[in-house]
Amino acid sequence: MLLEVKKLRTEFKLKRGTVTAVDDLSFTIDKGEILAIVGESGSGKSVTSLSIMGLLQKPGKIAGGEILFKSQDLNKMSQKELQKIRGNKISMIFQEPMTSLNPVWRIKDQIMENIMTHMKISKKEALTRTIEMLETVGIPSPAERANDYPHQMSGGMRQRVMTAMALACDPELLIADEPTTALDVTIQAQILELLYRMREKFHMAVLLITHDLGVVAEAADRVIVMYCGKIVEEAAVKDLFAQPLHPYTVGLLQSIPQIDDDSDKRLYMIKGMVPNPLNMPPGCNFSDRCDRCMDRCTKEMPELQDINGHKVRCFLYDKAKEGELSAK
Template sequence: MLLEVKSLCTEFPVKRGVVRAVDDVSFEVSEGEILAIVGESGSGKSVTSLSIMGLLAEPGHVAGGEMTFDGKDLVHLSEKEYREMRGNDMAMIFQEPMTSLNPVYRIGDQIVEAIRTHEKVSKKEALTRAIDLLRKVGIPSPEARVRDYPHQMSGGMRQRVMIAMALACNPKLLIADEPTTALDVTIQAQILDLLRRLREDTDMAVLLITHDLGVVSEIADRVVVMYCGQVVEEAEVRLLFDNPMHPYTLGLLKSIPRLEDDDSKRLYMIKGMVPNPLEMPPGCHFSDRCDSCMQVCRERMPELVQVGDHKVRCFLYEEQDGHAKDAAEVKANEEKAREAIEAAREVSTAEALIEGDVAREAEEGGADER
């Protein structure tokens, strides 16, 4: 196992108390695997990745748990040891490349610096490698573009430069924090294809942080769903999309518009907002927004239990003693959860009905004219 995270807790002391941004998070990443962490903004995805990289801003700190990378204990590493590891054994691509690249230095110089920081090579050799890296990530005319400044490149090109810089020392783990959010759809597809190809060529593991389930379905092997700093579901990607268990995961998938949807029903929307981290509801953090909420959900926090090939944190699947329910009860509860989701969509709006009728009449009229 390349990366193991066990019961990770990350806290930020503030004037009104302590914000636990990451609460008892556990997962593993194997060599050559792409693991996606998904969830709404504020779910703790980026803080988890920054905790792993040792890049938490003060006063944030790891308050508990274990992190092991390639046999090394990350929790007790000194800053010097972390600097030697970052960029060399593990690297990170940040969400907005323009804020990560120095605007007053040429991109070639920045890649050369990343290489020479960790390896004893000449500047000429490092520059040759920088050009090869730009070519590998699909930048045309790399010999010329290596002399460009960041502002002379498009968003997609800058993101490719960040990937080239991250790959400069052949890391074993690449953490990509929302690498396609600021890009248009066609460039998104190119970046995802690039990450997939690099994984196949180098057997590099990728920890992908995103809120885009479309991106997850395209590239990930396994998925971890986070909500309010906790893991609420984990499964292989196809299994999670075919059979989402947690009401939050089900709500995320149902919120995606589909061509086959009934236009007389409104698009499903998870009600409410993510709670204030200083004023979390008692019991399950998702209880106030859940269409399947039970009384026990407001009283106790569910545990992350193994149900078949899933891990899920929900009382629909957990007995009072903390063990998983039997298969028959699990299936019955899943049906109830799906019925609750559909019931929330049954409220037809006059606008939707009118628009649907107008569209059908126009289509029928067009067919008659033909």
Template structure:
């Protein structure tokens, strides 16, 4: 086991109370594995990764749980010990490379600095390694581009520089936080192919933070779905896409347009908004947006139950005693959840058609009134 996170809780004290950005989150990452963490904005994905890297901004802090990297306790590391670990054994690609790279330094100098911080090598050797890393990540003419400033590069090139910097010391774990955000589709495909190829060549593990399920299906081995700071589902990537269990996961997958969908139906949309972290609903955090909400969902927070390696946090699969339901009860609950989602989409479609008809009639009346 390379990275083991158990019952992690991260909090941000504010004037109106305490924001629980991450609540009782657990997952493991093996060497050579790509684990994806998905969810909407505000689900706690990035805060989880920053907690692992020890880069939480004040007043944020780890309030509970444990994090171990190769058996080393990360929670109680000093800042000096963390600095030795970051960039060397653990590295991170941040969301926006233009703000992560220093605009007044050439990209080569920034990569050289990262190498010399952790390894006792000369400037010449570090520069040669930086050129080699730029070549590995697919930057053409690296001997010339190493002396460019960040603003002289495209978004895809800057992202490749960030990857080269993160991989310059051969880390065992790479955390990629939205590595393809704001990149066009062709560049996204190149970046994802690069991450897979580097994983295969070096054996490093990748913790991929994203909201794009298409990226997950193409890249990841396992998936953790987060909502409001909690893990609501975890499974192998094929299992999750073929057999989603949690209503939130089902909603995310049904929100993706497909060529075989009936054109007469509107695209499914999860109703409502992510709740204010200071005003969470009682019981299940997803209860106010769930098409399959039951009375118990508004009274009690479900546990994360393990169903033969497929973990889910939902009372469709758990009884009041916190135990997994029988196979037949689960099958019945899943059928009801799918039917509820379809019914919700049909209601939304009819409401949208009525609204469009009313708008059209109002426009006709305005035109007739103007012509008089």
């Protein structure tokens, strides 16, 4: 077990009240595994990654739970101890490379800084490794492009630079937060292929955060679906796409355009909006948007239950028998 998150709760204390961005979140990642977390904006995906990295900014704080990396609780570490792990054992590709890269530093200087912080090597050796990493992630003429500034590169190239920086110290866990956002489909496919190759080459685990189920189907081994800070479904990718259980997951999959759909057919849309986190509805958070809502759903929060390895948070499956996944 490489990473184990146990009952993680992350809160933001605001003047109008407390927002629980991540609530009772538990999951594991094994070595070499790609785990995807998917959900709408505001579901708690990015806050989960920042909680793991210890990069939450005030007023955010971890209010409960454990984050165990190789059996060590990251929550109990000092900032000095975390700095030895961040960028070294655990690396992150941030959501927007243009704002994550320093605009007044050359590409090589930003990657070399990370390498020299965590590895006891000379500046010359760090430069050699930087050029090797840029070549590994597919940047042409890496020795020349290493002297560029971020604005001189395209969005896809900047994403590759972020990937090279994250992989420079051979991390055991890579967190990729929306690594294909705002990229065209061709570059998106290249980035996903790159992540897959890097996983195979370095035998690292990947936590892939996205709102795109197409990306999940292409790259992940296992998937967690989040809604309002909670896990509503968790399964192997092939199982989730073959037989989604939670009405929210069903709605997400129905919202994906199909090649063989009638051009006159309206695309399915989940009704309503994500509830205000300061005024959450009683019972199930998805109840006011669910087509299969029952009276019980508006009063009680369902537990996350395991049905033959397929986890779901929904009262529809309360009496599911062993070997069955059909709703009552």
